[in-house]
Amino acid sequence: MNRIGQSTILLPRRPAVISCAALAGKKEGEGPLADDFDRIVEDDLFGEESWEKAEARFQYTAATLCLEKAGMAPKDADAALGGDLLNQIIAASLSAREMHIPFLGLYGACSTMAESILLASMLTDGGYMRRALCTASSHFCSAERQYRFPLEYGCQRPPTAQWTVTGAGSLLISGLTEDFPRAIARIPALTPGRIVDLGVTDANNMGAAMAPAAADTLCRHFEDTGTSPSDFDLIISGDLGRVGHDVLLELMQQKGHPLDESTYIDCGLEVFTPEQDVHAGGSGCGCSAVVLCSRILHQMENHQLRRVLFMATGALLSTTSSQQGGTIPGIAHAAVLEAPDR
C-alpha cells in the first residue's frame, strides 16, 4: 500500500507541479501579492454580463494560461479537476465546458484547491492520467449575493468576517518522467481531511469553525509521517483568517505539535494588508489558490522555499443549513510540496 500511518498517502513517483497561473481582482491586485499575480483583472465583470460568468472566465483564463505557460493546450491534460463556491460549482463547469477534456467536479468549499491537488496527484502518480489540471476560484460579488446579501445593501460586517477573494489559481500536475526536469515542486505525500465540527454556528466566523479540522489534519500528518512542524520551511493554511490562525496556533500547542509563527502562514492573511479593511482576512476557494499559484510556487521555483506543507481549509455549510440552525462542518486537506533537486 502507498500509505503510511493512519491516513497519509505516499506517492512513489512524486508527481510534479509543472506550471501554475494566478489571476486576481482589483482589490487583490492592490495587496501585497500584486507582483506575483500573472494578471490583475480590474473589471469585476471581466467583460461578462454577470458575476457568475465573470468567475467562470477567471477559472478558464487561469487554467488556459497555466497550460500556455507550459507550452500546452487543454488536450495535453487528461482531466480538469476543480470547483468553486457557487451553487452547483457553475463557474468550474462553465470553464471546463470550453476545454473539451474530461472534467471531475469537486466541492470542498475553500479546501477545493487542496482537494484537487490530492486527487490529481494520485491519478497522475498511478499512471491513470498523464497530466491533470487543478483549478479553483471565488469572486467577492458572486459569493456575497449567493451567501449573504445583495451588494447594494452595503451590509455591516463583524470583525470576525472574512473577505471573499476574487481570483482563480490553476496548476498542472504531471506524472510523466519527461516532464520532471521542469518541475516547480514535487508532491511526495498527502493527508486527506476528515470533517470536524465543534459546534460553531456563526457563518461570520468561519475561521474558528475550520481551525479544529486544520489541527486534526496537521496532527495526523505529523504523527503518520513522524515529522514535526520544524521539518517544513513553511506550513500554509488556506483561509483561516486572523481568528482561525490564532485558534490553530493554540490548538497545535495543546496537541503537542506547536507551530512556529515564523514558518506558519495563512493565505487569508497574506493576500490582503490589514489596511485594506478586510476584517479577519481573505477567504474563498480562490484565496489559497491564488496565493499558492503565485508567491508560494514562485518561491519554490527560486529555491527560497524547499519543503512546504500546503493545507487548504473548507467550511462545509450551506445557506440552508445555516438558516436551519446547523453548525459548520470544517475540513482541511494537506499536500507536501518539495522543490526539486537542481
Place this chain on the structure above:
Amino acid sequence: MNRIGQSTILLPRRPAVISCAALAGKKEGEGPLADDFDRIVEDDLFGEESWEKAEARFQYTAATLCLEKAGMAPKDADAALGGDLLNQIIAASLSAREMHIPFLGLYGACSTMAESILLASMLTDGGYMRRALCTASSHFCSAERQYRFPLEYGCQRPPTAQWTVTGAGSLLISGLTEDFPRAIARIPALTPGRIVDLGVTDANNMGAAMAPAAADTLCRHFEDTGTSPSDFDLIISGDLGRVGHDVLLELMQQKGHPLDESTYIDCGLEVFTPEQDVHAGGSGCGCSAVVLCSRILHQMENHQLRRVLFMATGALLSTTSSQQGGTIPGIAHAAVLEAPDR
C-alpha cells in the same frame, strides 16, 4: 500508463465492489424495484426536521448499511466520496461528518455516483486507499424547493420533466486482494466524461441536454477499447428519462455504434412505472445510485449479468445559470463492471 485510446483508463488490479446498499422513498418503494431495495423509508422527513436533513440521513444510513453488510465500520474505509444535488452538497457533508473518516466531496449533478466510482476505483487500484465508500443521494422535496418551486404550489409539469428520486445508494470499493473473493463486481476500465453542451436551455428537458454527453462518452469508450455495444450484457444510462433515452438511441445510431434496445436501459425508466405519473421518468443523483446499488448489483451477484457498462449522466446547470439564460452543460462518466469468475 494505465490508459488505452484517447481517454479510457485501465485498472490493472480490477478493484472490487464488495458491498452495496440502497434506500428509497415511499414512491420509489411502490415502483418496480421495491423488492431490491434494502429499505423503503415511508416518511419523507425520515424523522428529521427538514428535507435536507432527511436527505443527509438517507446518505448516512445507506453508507453505514453498506459497510455493515460487509461486516465493516466507517474506519474500514479510507475515505468517503460522494455528493448530491443540494447547494454545497450539504447532505453528503452532513453524512460524512458522522463517519470520522477522510471525505472527498464531489459535484457531478446526477453523474455523481459514476464520478465517485471512477475516483474510488483509481484510488484503490493504485493502493492509495484500501477501500473507499461511494455514496450519492437525492430527495424529491429538497430538490423541488431548491431548483423549482415550493411544493405547496402544486406546479404543473411538462411531459418532458422528470421526477427526482428520493433515495440514496452506496457501494464499497476495495483494492485489497483479501477482499476479492467476496467481489460482487470487478472494475477493469473507466471512461471519464467531457462536458458537451449543444445549446438546450429548457431545465424541464434535461434528458435531451444530457444525451449528447452520454453519446460522447459511449463512443469514446467503444473506440478506445475496441469494443462494441454487443460486448455488454447491459448498458445503463443514469437518468436520461424517456426523452433522453430516445435521443441517445438515435445519436448512437448516427455515430455508428447502435445500441440494442434489449440490452440498453436507463435508470430513470427503471425506477418508476409509467403508471406512477412521473412524466419522462426518474432523475437525481439518487436515481442511478439506487438502481445500481439494488437490482443491477444483485443481478451481477446472481450471475444474471456478467458484463455491464454503467454510465451516469449529469446536467451541470444551476438555478442562477438558468435564470441568466444559460444553456445546460451535460456530462457522463462510465465504468465497466464485470461479475467475478466463480
